[in-house]
Amino acid sequence: MSPMDEQKNVLNSPPPRMNIIGSGKLGRTLARLLHDAGLVTIGGIYNRHIDNSESARAFIGDGCVVKNLEQLTKEVAELWMIATSDDAIHSCAKQLAALPDINWQNAVVFHSSGLKTSAELGPLKKLGSSVASAHPAHSFASPQRSLTSFASTVCTLEGDERAIDSLDSLFSAIGGQVTTIKAEAKPLYHAATVMASNYLVALLGASEALLEKAGIEAALASAILSPLMRQSLENGLTEGAVNALTGPIARGDSKTIQAHLKAIEQAAPGLRSSYTSMGTQALQLARQKNTLSKKELANIEKLLIEK
Numbered sequence: 155m156s157p158m159d160e161q162k163n164v165l166n167s168p169p170p171r172m173n174i175i176g177s178g179k180l181g182r183t184l185a186r187l188l189h190d191a192g193l194v195t196i197g198g199i200y201n202r203h204i205d206n207s208e209s210a211r212a213f214i215g216d217g218c219v220v221k222n223l224e225q226l227t228k229e230v231a232e233l234w235m236i237a238t239s240d241d242a243i244h245s246c247a248k249q250l251a252a253l254p255d256i257n258w259q260n261a262v263v264f265h266s267s268g269l270k271t272s273a274e275l276g277p278l279k280k281l282g283s284s285v286a287s288a289h290p291a292h293s294f295a296s297p298q299r300s301l302t303s304f305a306s307t308v309c310t311l312e313g314d315e316r317a318i319d320s321l322d323s324l325f326s327a328i329g330g331q332v333t334t335i336k337a338e339a340k341p342l343y344h345a346a347t348v349m350a351s352n353y354l355v356a357l358l359g360a361s362e363a364l365l366e367k368a369g370i371e372a373a374l375a376s377a378i379l380s381p382l383m384r385q386s387l388e389n390g391l392t393e394g395a396v397n398a399l400t401g402p403i404a405r406g407d408s409k410t411i412q413a414h415l416k417a418i419e420q421a422a423p424g425l426r427s428s429y430t431s432m433g434t435q436a437l438q439l440a441r442q443k444n445t446l447s448k449k450e451l452a453n454i455e456k457l458l459i460e461k
């Protein structure tokens with residue numbers, strides 16, 4: 155069967171029922187997208203706090219809130235999503251495996267951690283289910299916004315072939331760009347996505363803090379940073395990080411760096427290490443530009459590594 159026929163086949167067969175353990179930001183968004191597209195029906199929804207399950211049920215528009223994991227034995231499902239915090243995935247899989255009367259033989263179970271692999275679901279694999287991790291490279295800060303911005307998100311799958319095939323069809327059908335990854339590559343892959351997403355926000359916070367120390371009020375700070383960050387990101391994404399780097403490190407202006415460090419030490423010493431570690435990365439890009447002399451590069455490096 156061609157991949158297109160396979161996809162049609164999946165879309166024509168009755169949608170699988172999906173049980174959900176952990177319906178926070180990611181869990182409820184994926185469930186709603188899959189449900190709205192007619193790709194799944196929702197079975198049981200479990201979180202430790204029942205109000206989390208109830209608000210997820212209202213957001214998704216389907217499903218049955220259960221008070222404890224044991225009640226999931228009554229919710230027959232072919233698909234299981236464990237979208238708890240990363241640290242709870244394995245213990246949830248162990249608790250599910252200990253429950254009686256669930257037929258795991260034809261089930262597909264997945265979690266969405268960027269770091270953890272399908273091995274977290276080992277207790278359920280031992281009982282015959284197919285397991286996978288499926289990580290969307292998307293920031294689910296607002297489930298409502300993510301409903302419209304999810305399309306074209308890269309979704310990285312890892313695990314058993316059968317689980318990957320099913321999830322490939324489901325994530326592709328909601329607009330994801332599906333790819334696969336080897337289990338051993340996940341820590342570096344995830345570190346990269348965390349730096350690009352969360353650390354970008356942290357960088358914004360650090361710049362805002364310095365502007366506040368400089369006596370610049372919040373509205374003006376936002377007017378300064380918003381176009382600056384957007385332009386730099388756009389330049390970096392279109393021209394590549396090396397070509398997009400401008401500023402004192404790219405120019406070799408070591409006295410400017412020295413003045414920054416002095417001001418930061420006085421006003422916000424806690425931000426010194428952020429400035430120097432990102433400066434070291436900028437210096438690495440400046441080296442690749444090949445426009446500065448060895449002496450200029452060494453002068454800046456000395457300032458950045460001095461304690």
Ligand SMILES: NC(=O)c1ccc[n+]([C@@H]2O[C@H](COP(=O)([O-])OP(=O)(O)OC[C@H]3O[C@@H](n4cnc5c(N)ncnc54)[C@H](OP(=O)(O)O)[C@@H]3O)[C@@H](O)[C@H]2O)c1
Binds near residue numbers: 178180203265
């Ligand atoms: N947010 C993102 O942008 C994003 C992006 C890609 C991947 N992910 C991955 O998606 C997964 C979920 O992340 P999230 O951001 O959606 O987290 P979240 O908003 O904190 O939601 C986690 C949910 O799991 C429930 N939960 C936690 N421990 C549980 C347990 N032991 N048993 C049952 N339910 C439990 C929590 O409710 P209770 O406290 O009521 O139990 C909560 O509703 C993680 O693996 C994360 O790495 C997230």
